[in-house]
Amino acid sequence: MTDTNTEHSELRAVRTNGIYNPKQRTYDANVVLFEGDTVYETRDDIPNDVPAVAHHDGYAIPGLVDAHSHATIRPWEGDQISQLGADRTTATVKALNNLSTDLAAGTTTMRLMAEEGYLDVRLAEAEQAGEIESPRLLPSGIHLTPTDGHGMVHTATDGVEEVRRRIRENMREGATHTKFFATGGVSSDTGSPGQSQYSREEVQMIVEETHRHEKHVATHAHGGAGAQLAIDEGVDTIEHASLFTDEEIDMLDGSDQYVVGNFAIGSHPRGIEAGDGDNPAIMAKLRESREKSAEAWRKILDADLNVAIGTDSMHGFMHYEAETLVELGATPERALNAATLDAARAIQRADHVGSLEPGKQGDLVLLDDDPTGNIGTLEQPAGVFKDGVEVA
Numbered sequence: 001m002t003d004t005n006t007e008h009s010e011l012r013a014v015r016t017n018g019i020y021n022p023k024q025r026t027y028d029a030n031v032v033l034f035e036g037d038t039v040y041e042t043r044d045d046i047p048n049d050v051p052a053v054a055h056h057d058g059y060a061i062p063g064l065v066d067a068h069s070h071a072t073i074r075p076w077e078g079d080q081i082s083q084l085g086a087d088r089t090t091a092t093v094k095a096l097n098n099l100s101t102d103l104a105a106g107t108t109t110m111r112l113m114a115e116e117g118y119l120d121v122r123l124a125e126a127e128q129a130g131e132i133e134s135p136r137l138l139p140s141g142i143h144l145t146p147t148d149g150h151g152m153v154h155t156a157t158d159g160v161e162e163v164r165r166r167i168r169e170n171m172r173e174g175a176t177h178t179k180f181f182a183t184g185g186v187s188s189d190t191g192s193p194g195q196s197q198y199s200r201e202e203v204q205m206i207v208e209e210t211h212r213h214e215k216h217v218a219t220h221a222h223g224g225a226g227a228q229l230a231i232d233e234g235v236d237t238i239e240h241a242s243l244f245t246d247e248e249i250d251m252l253d254g255s256d257q258y259v260v261g262n263f264a265i266g267s268h269p270r271g272i273e274a275g276d277g278d279n280p281a282i283m284a285k286l287r288e289s290r291e292k293s294a295e296a297w298r299k300i301l302d303a304d305l306n307v308a309i310g311t312d313s314m315h316g317f318m319h320y321e322a323e324t325l326v327e328l329g330a331t332p333e334r335a336l337n338a339a340t341l342d343a344a345r346a347i348q349r350a351d352h353v354g355s356l357e358p359g360k361q362g363d364l365v366l367l368d369d370d371p372t373g374n375i376g377t378l379e380q381p382a383g384v385f386k387d388g389v390e391v392a
């Protein structure tokens with residue numbers, strides 16, 4: 001580590017019993033120094049001339065990176081597709097409350113998976129301007145789904161030329177990635193979770209046009225033909241993967257693509273069950289996907305694929321996603337990485353977030369217990385720093 005010198009008058013220190021380094025998968029320092037909104041360095045002690053902004057008798061991890069969420073949705077209120085189409089004032093008020101819940105629970109960066117009317121892009125701009133209490137947001141703009149597809153709210157995108165135009169419109173507005181639906185889903189009764197929603201030509205255009213803009217493609221896919229087509233065409237992240245079999249896992253073996261797990265929405269009582277328990281078609285799909293998802297994810301972890309986690313709108317539930325990953329066979333360190341550095345890699349922001357390295361954003365979560373021994377300690381952060389400032 002470099003020596004601190006007095007030119008850096010803005011330095012502030014946070015001292016703990018251990019700062020988790022996802023690259024080493026262990027604690028390799030006790031103190032982090034912030035300079036402005038970024039990390040200056042990590043080290044063992046506080047230099048004489050640097051003020052301490054926190055002494056915490058516990059541990060610190062990098063700020064959590066939620067690789068998949070939706071600002072406006074609350075699964076426990078049911079009918080998520082209608083929620084996406086709610087009037088803009090209602091949707092915005094809900095989003096602001098949801099995002100402040102996420103931030104207080106330790107999420108400092110969040111990739112959003114689409115809204116109608118570019119609400120996600122506007123929220124990301126408001127966060128950047130310091131107007132709202134929220135994790136840093138990566139918006140996708142309008143998601144791509146066909147006329148008869150899962151996720152269809154007001155806007156459908158059909159055919160190669162419409163796909164190209166939609167992606168260009170999203171990029172013009174400020175999207176950081178493309179979100180498209182490769183398969184049906186669990187939270188609506190439209191399309192089966194394995195069936196391919198788009199033709200190969202359409203998927204090729206999604207990948208080609210997004211990559212041409214030097215952005216990445218996030219793919220809603222539970223498994224089967226739709227997932228396989230997307231993997232084959234080179235999408236960057238595959239979301240949910242709840243019906244993956246050996247076929248999809250073999251296709252991803254050795255690839256740099258990421259699989260993103262979302263568990264709370266399907267298995268926690270506050271998830272889809274709370275909102276759509278009276279819809280027999282949705283509940284039948286949910287029961288089927290719960291069993292298969294656990295089986296699929298044990299295999300995904302066993303095969304050592306690249307994994308990240310996200311709450312899929314279960315605001316404040318990153319702890320549950322990490323705990324579930326451990327229950328399914330991951331070490332606590334792997335689960336911590338899936339919630340920090342590996343999530344940052346999945347969303348292509350590892351140069352800025354995901355670990356406490358010099359020059360990265362000053363985002364960290366203070367914990368009372370050692371999460372490598374007790375992953376459950378993630379549920380109650382003792383403090384949250386974003387951009388070097390304590391925000392919760």
Ligand SMILES: [Zn+2]
Binds near residue numbers: 068069070113312
């Ligand atoms: Zn989602």
